[in-house]
Amino acid sequence: MTGNKAVAYKEPGKVELIDIDYPSFELKDGPGVNPANVGRSVPHGVILKTVATNICGSDQHMVRGRTTAPPNLVLGHEITGEVVEVGPGVEFIKVGDICSVPFNIACGRCRNCKERKTGICLNVNPDRPGSAYGYVDMGGWVGGQANYVLVPYADWNLLKFPDKDQALEKIMDLTMLSDIFPTGFHGAVTAGVGVGSTVYVAGAGPVGLAAATSAHLLGAAVVIVGDLNKDRLAQARSFGCETIDLSEGGPADQIEQILGVPEVDCGVDAVGFEARGHGHDAKEAPATVLNSLMEITAAGGALGIPGLYVTGDPGGVDEAAKKGALSLSLGTGWAKSLSFTTGQCPVMKYNRQLMMAILHDKVSIAKNVNAKAITLDDAPKGYAEFDAGAATKYVLNPNGYLS
Incomplete structure (x- = not known):
């Protein structure tokens, strides 16, 4: 089976690269997983090979020990990836598609999702409305600062880039569509x-x-x-x-x-x-x-x-x-x-329009936030430099897609 490494919170001020299981189409028990979500079947999901995944200030709150995040929680809610497997319930997303993943996990079926309030989906987090990958009290969906990650409700959640080659040329900009x-x-x-x-x-x-x-x-x-x-x-x-x-x-x-x-x-x-x-x-x-x-x-x-x-x-x-x-x-x-x-941004309300602005050269978000690609191995260093106030947006490159 394909190996999978991931960035995990260990204790205040410390993250480490650890080995985790390759994703399956089931949410398994683990750090931060709500018991009501353990064993949850995800036939509507896909497995992504991570193209880019970013360090976020929200991650830093956990790493500083300013939340109730448990040790070994796999981090990362800013994810862009290439589809390598699709679940039996996925109809429109295909293997090989490169997609942006909204950091909000949303079912697309509940009242709030139907009203475009995808930041407060009612069906993905037993603790409260709203969920996100790799974040404390958000249901326990595994984070994306890893080689591979599971994305549920893929037909609904994923924003497919229209042209793969164009997407890879602008990937440092497009990776910002997942959150910031x-x-x-x-x-x-x-x-x-x-x-x-x-x-x-x-x-x-x-x-x-x-x-x-x-x-x-x-x-x-x-x-x-x-x-x-x-x-x-x-x-x-x-x-x-x-x-x-x-x-x-x-x-x-x-x-x-x-x-x-x-x-x-x-x-x-x-x-x-x-x-x-x-x-x-x-x-x-x-x-x-x-x-x-x-x-x-x-x-x-x-x-x-x-x-x-x-x-x-x-x-x-x-x-x-x-x-x-x-x-x-x-x-x-x-x-x-x-x-x-206040509250989580409903990413799906804006991400397609912002994608078009990027693809048609109306904005240079990567330049403006001073984006810098680093390896997954360098994630602890990136976290430390960001925490020290570096004027940089660190983009992790787990699988070598980024030049």
């Missing part, structure tokens, strides 16, 4: 970005840079990105963003220096629950981003919140934060009639 590009786009759309908008994106990590790219694609007049990391801010400036160094203080005054007023039309939170305060010695203060966004977003505006927030954070700064309860100035949001959109 649609997620950043969702943040911008739900923040109300349109032609002529002024936009503030909190966070210059890959999702923040994807949100800034998306704001440009949607016609924003000015896109401002704020962060504490100077290298990541430089990456934002490389494709036309204005930037704010939050180590020098909060965003309002610096926004006023750029726009002439201390507010923007649209705000995006691309940071999430490990947010820090402002200033040179900023400490973790998880409500900072949301409260500052409410302060600087114009009355009647909207906040897109693709940044991850959790209900269980063992490393939270206080007992409330450990349960996901933050000290929000909700009165500010109410008084300004601000709208909020």
Whole structure:
């Protein structure tokens, strides 16, 4: 049988390459698998040979020990692959197809899926609505930072690229369709970005840079990105963003220096629950981003919140934060009639359109997020460098598809 190596979470600060079983069309018991999912038959699935699979900031939350992820959980929810086997219930996807895998696992049959709310599918995770590969409390579907991975409900979930050769030429861009590009786009759309908008994106990590790219694609007049990391801010400036160094203080005054007023039309939170305060010695203060966004977003505006927030954070700064309860100035949001959109991005709502933008040279997302291909063996090093603040989107190359 074909071997299969995978990147697994071991303990806080540590990932390792381990041997795992080659996928079968059944969800087996293992780290993080919900007992109600053990033995679940997947005749509607396919097995992919992984073309590219990316390290995500959401993975880093687990690796830092900031979730209840168990040891040996196989990581990876950003997956692009070539179909090598199809289950007996698969009708349209064929062996040899190269496809993007939305990080949301969705059945295509439930009420939410039929309403395009694929981030909160009701049938794939016994714990709660919504699921993802290789993620804590998401049902136990095995992650894709591996040589091979099982994808359920393949006819529904997979986005097939129309031309294999063209896809491989643009694969470093197309691999971003599994998560960060649609997620950043969702943040911008739900923040109300349109032609002529002024936009503030909190966070210059890959999702923040994807949100800034998306704001440009949607016609924003000015896109401002704020962060504490100077290298990541430089990456934002490389494709036309204005930037704010939050180590020098909060965003309002610096926004006023750029726009002439201390507010923007649209705000995006691309940071999430490990947010820090402002200033040179900023400490973790998880409500900072949301409260500052409410302060600087114009009355009647909207906040897109693709940044991850959790209900269980063992490393939270206080007992409330450990349960996901933050000290929000909700009165500010109410008084300004601000709208909020949170939760997983429904990737399938956007991924085909964004694929077309990539294939027809309307956007260069890989360049904008500074994508870098590394081997599966180098995954621990990639995790460490990303955690240290590298202004890089690490793309794992398990099977040698990437030049």
